Amino acid sequence: MTEMSQTVTAPTDAAARKARQDARLRKRHAAERRFRALGIASIIIALTFLGLLFTTIIGKGYTAFMQSHLTLEVYFDPAEIDPAGTRDPQALATANYIALARQSLQDLFPEATSRNDRRQMNALLSVGADLELRRMVEANPEIIGTTQRVVLPASADVDMVVKGHIGRDAVEGGRVSQQQLDWIAHLEAQDMLALQFNTRFFTAGDSREPELAGIKGAVMGSFYAMLVTVALSFPLGVATAIYLEEFAPKNRWTDLIEVNINNLAAVPSIVFGLLGLAVFLQFFNLPRSAPLVGGLVLTLMSLPTIIIASRAALKAVPPSIRQAATGLGASKLQVVLHHVLPLAMPGILTGTIIALAQALGETAPLLMIGMVAFVVDIPGGPFDPATALPVQIFLWADAPERAFVERTSAAIIVLLGFLAVMNIVAIILRKKFERRW
Amino acid sequence: MNSFANTPHSKPLETDRRMVKVSARDVCVRYGDKLALKHVDLDMECNQVTALIGPSGCGKSTFLRCINRMNDLIEGASVSGSLMLDGQDIYDRELDPVLLRARVGMVFQKPNPFPKSIYENVAYGPRIHGMANTRDELDEIVMTSLEKAGLLAEVKDRLEESGTGLSGGQQQRLCIARAIAVSPEVILMDEPCSALDPIATAKVEELIDELRQNFTIVIVTHSMQQAARVSQKTAFFHLGELIEVGETEEMFTTPRHSLTQGYITGRFG
Numbered sequence: 059m060t061e062m063s064q065t066v067t068a069p070t071d072a073a074a075r076k077a078r079q080d081a082r083l084r085k086r087h088a089a090e091r092r093f094r095a096l097g098i099a100s101i102i103i104a105l106t107f108l109g110l111l112f113t114t115i116i117g118k119g120y121t122a123f124m125q126s127h128l129t130l131e132v133y134f135d136p137a138e139i140d141p142a143g144t145r146d147p148q149a150l151a152t153a154n155y156i157a158l159a160r161q162s163l164q165d166l167f168p169e170a171t172s173r174n175d176r177r178q179m180n181a182l183l184s185v186g187a188d189l190e191l192r193r194m195v196e197a198n199p200e201i202i203g204t205t206q207r208v209v210l211p212a213s214a215d216v217d218m219v220v221k222g223h224i225g226r227d228a229v230e231g232g233r234v235s236q237q238q239l240d241w242i243a244h245l246e247a248q249d250m251l252a253l254q255f256n257t258r259f260f261t262a263g264d265s266r267e268p269e270l271a272g273i274k275g276a277v278m279g280s281f282y283a284m285l286v287t288v289a290l291s292f293p294l295g296v297a298t299a300i301y302l303e304e305f306a307p308k309n310r311w312t313d314l315i316e317v318n319i320n321n322l323a324a325v326p327s328i329v330f331g332l333l334g335l336a337v338f339l340q341f342f343n344l345p346r347s348a349p350l351v352g353g354l355v356l357t358l359m360s361l362p363t364i365i366i367a368s369r370a371a372l373k374a375v376p377p378s379i380r381q382a383a384t385g386l387g388a389s390k391l392q393v394v395l396h397h398v399l400p401l402a403m404p405g406i407l408t409g410t411i412i413a414l415a416q417a418l419g420e421t422a423p424l425l426m427i428g429m430v431a432f433v434v435d436i437p438g439g440p441f442d443p444a445t446a447l448p449v450q451i452f453l454w455a456d457a458p459e460r461a462f463v464e465r466t467s468a469a470i471i472v473l474l475g476f477l478a479v480m481n482i483v484a485i486i487l488r489k490k491f492e493r494r495w
Numbered sequence: 496m497n498s499f500a501n502t503p504h505s506k507p508l509e510t511d512r513r514m515v516k517v518s519a520r521d522v523c524v525r526y527g528d529k530l531a532l533k534h535v536d537l538d539m540e541c542n543q544v545t546a547l548i549g550p551s552g553c554g555k556s557t558f559l560r561c562i563n564r565m566n567d568l569i570e571g572a573s574v575s576g577s578l579m580l581d582g583q584d585i586y587d588r589e590l591d592p593v594l595l596r597a598r599v600g601m602v603f604q605k606p607n608p609f610p611k612s613i614y615e616n617v618a619y620g621p622r623i624h625g626m627a628n629t630r631d632e633l634d635e636i637v638m639t640s641l642e643k644a645g646l647l648a649e650v651k652d653r654l655e656e657s658g659t660g661l662s663g664g665q666q667q668r669l670c671i672a673r674a675i676a677v678s679p680e681v682i683l684m685d686e687p688c689s690a691l692d693p694i695a696t697a698k699v700e701e702l703i704d705e706l707r708q709n710f711t712i713v714i715v716t717h718s719m720q721q722a723a724r725v726s727q728k729t730a731f732f733h734l735g736e737l738i739e740v741g742e743t744e745e746m747f748t749t750p751r752h753s754l755t756q757g758y759i760t761g762r763f764g
């Protein structure tokens with residue numbers, strides 16, 4: 059409104075324009091508010107599901123970290139352990155130790171005389187008691203002939219009763235009889251049956267008996283597999299990314315390779331398992347169920363992710379840094395190694411750790427190469443048969459016993475714990491290496 | 496190689512005042528099918544500042560990049576014609592571009608220090624070219640370079656701080672120090688002051704005038720005043736062609752070509 063001739067029409071004009079402007083502004087603000095409300099709603103929904111997931115898993119799983127144990131006065135009867143009195147290791151190894159524990163139960167409950175009663179009474183003890191007592195004697199044969207206070211694992215059914223998963227009133231056809239429930243109540247009243255921290259869960263391999271089953275075998279299997287995966291996929295992936303991004307000529311072939319790598323990242327993981335079965339087991343004759351093969355398969359799976367993340371990180375390094383180094387007379391390799399790679403490192407590491415976290419949680423390809431077998435022994439190296447943590451979860455989830463339900467959830471908690479640690483490491487590394495330019 | 500004046504390449508000032516350092520003959524540059532630089536003939540002399548001026552997109556940067564083969568990095572760029580550095584063909588197959596770039600340094604339009612310490616920024620070039628055998632020698636090179644770039648006084652207490660933490664003008668002088676640390680014979684500058692304020696610009700211009708004693712300098716600039724202040728020779732480019740070249744004084748007082756006149760006077764208003 060600079061010209062004088064327009065002053066006559068100006069007021070109405072200006073008013074109309076102002077009204078239009080206000081209406082537009084209101085609409086814009088409304089749209090913004092709507093968008094914000096939608097965003098908040100979606101975050102709330104996501105958080106709700108996350109909370110639900112965590113509460114169910116932790117709620118179901120935390121009880122597995124405690125285990126019912128019986129505290130008994132056990133008489134290490136020489137007549138049972140070593141009737142010949144020679145202390146021959148062979149004889150000590152084969153003695154019937156559980157009979158000792160059963161005898162001390164019998165002393166507690168003299169009323170159990172019939173075959174059936176005694177069978178029910180013996181069922182209070184875990185079969186793991188045998189091994190426990192044998193280890194004690196083998197460690198110290200002196201205790202033969204003495205009475206010792208010993209803490210022995212209770213059976214899974216007792217454990218379920220103590221934890222309240224099985225009712226205190228016997229049901230027809232239930233797993234626990236009224237007689238057993240009475241004994242349990244008596245033992246608890248005497249402080250002879252109580253929950254203790256379940257170290258066995260972290261130090262034992264798998265077992266058919268839920269109270270004896272632990273995750274160490276699976277954790278070690280996963281550990282060796284991840285070791286192989288890291289050792290192979292990180293250098294291979296980063297080197298591939300550097301070559302493709304910095305050195306390879308841009309032509310039809312490299313385009314084709316790029317398309318293929320992107321496609322590989324989207325291939326279902328079970329296909330990699332089949333590939334591993336065909337190549338590593340059938341062609342190269344590598345051992346079945348070995349973490350080595352699992353690691354190789356997981357390497358194939360995480361390579362595309364690492365390559366793509368690394369290339370993106372390399373691409374994000376500003377060209378001015380390359381120009382500066384090149385202008386000083388640095389060779390191509392020097393430019394990459396001295397300047398581009400260090401600047402891309404946070405991105406590369408983040409991508410790698412995310413790929414590895416994915417590999418750690420992967421189950422399907424491991425099923426294909428036989429890492430699903432029931433393995434009791436804890437693997438001592440990448441060539442020993444083993445399962446992996448997610449496969450162990452899959453196996454336990456399939457087991458019918460009530461006691462395996464809490465173990466499944468507990469193993470999931472451990473797995474989620476590892477994943478959380480890996481992601482935190484990724485964040486720390488990114489923060490540490492982050493640089494301004 | 497701490498004293499730049501005594502390097503084998505930069506010869507005493509008086510005897511070869513008119514010695515041609517870089518000479519371009521019939522240089523054409525193509526980006527794909529597009530001819531960006533057309534048949535340029537230009538001589539750049541020792542211990543002189545040659546200014547390249549011309550409207551945006553006329554090929555000044557393109558020409559500058561030919562001299563240290565930075566065009567090699569650009570996909571689809573091809574150079575024809577002949578470029579000589581001390582009578583040696585720059586585009587000779589035998590010549591390693593890495594060695595060439597140690598002799599022909601470059602300072603870019605936007606300051607681009609490495610995200611490393613100030614010391615490391617300057618020390619990087621001498622280090623990769625193996626110019627210093629001991630830490631003391633390296634220290635000496637770094638100090639003289641910073642001194643020559645007029646930055647030493649401002650940064651001598653913070654050599655371990657990041658180069659990216661400096662102000663824009665200081666960063667640009669750091670980049671100049673980095674370039675002269677490898678004792679090049681020629682320094683190419685692509686609009687080195689375009690991101691700087693007048694005071695920083697004045698400092699850099701002063702610096703260029705001093706560096707002229709030891710180096711051959713080619714500078715691209717959009718500021719007529721700057722070209723007039725710092726250069727002895729000016730070349731005017733237009734649409735990829737070299738329109739006119741001559742002594743700076745002559746060029747700004749009596750331009751021969753009407754395009755030159757239009758550009759110069761247009762700029763002055």
Ligand SMILES: Nc1ncnc2c1ncn2[C@@H]1O[C@H](COP(=O)(O)OP(=O)(O)OP(=O)(O)O)[C@@H](O)[C@H]1O
Nearest residue numbers: 526529531549550551552553554555556557558569
């Ligand atoms: N990398 C490239 N790929 C394709 N064409 C390019 C490339 N770089 C420059 N050109 C073209 O070459 C011509 C000259 O560009 P150049 O960068 O040399 O101009 P300039 O004189 O430096 O301009 P300014 O003053 O704006 O920096 C322009 O037309 C530009 O579009």
Ligand SMILES: [Mg+2]
Nearest residue numbers: 555556557685
């Ligand atoms: Mg330019």
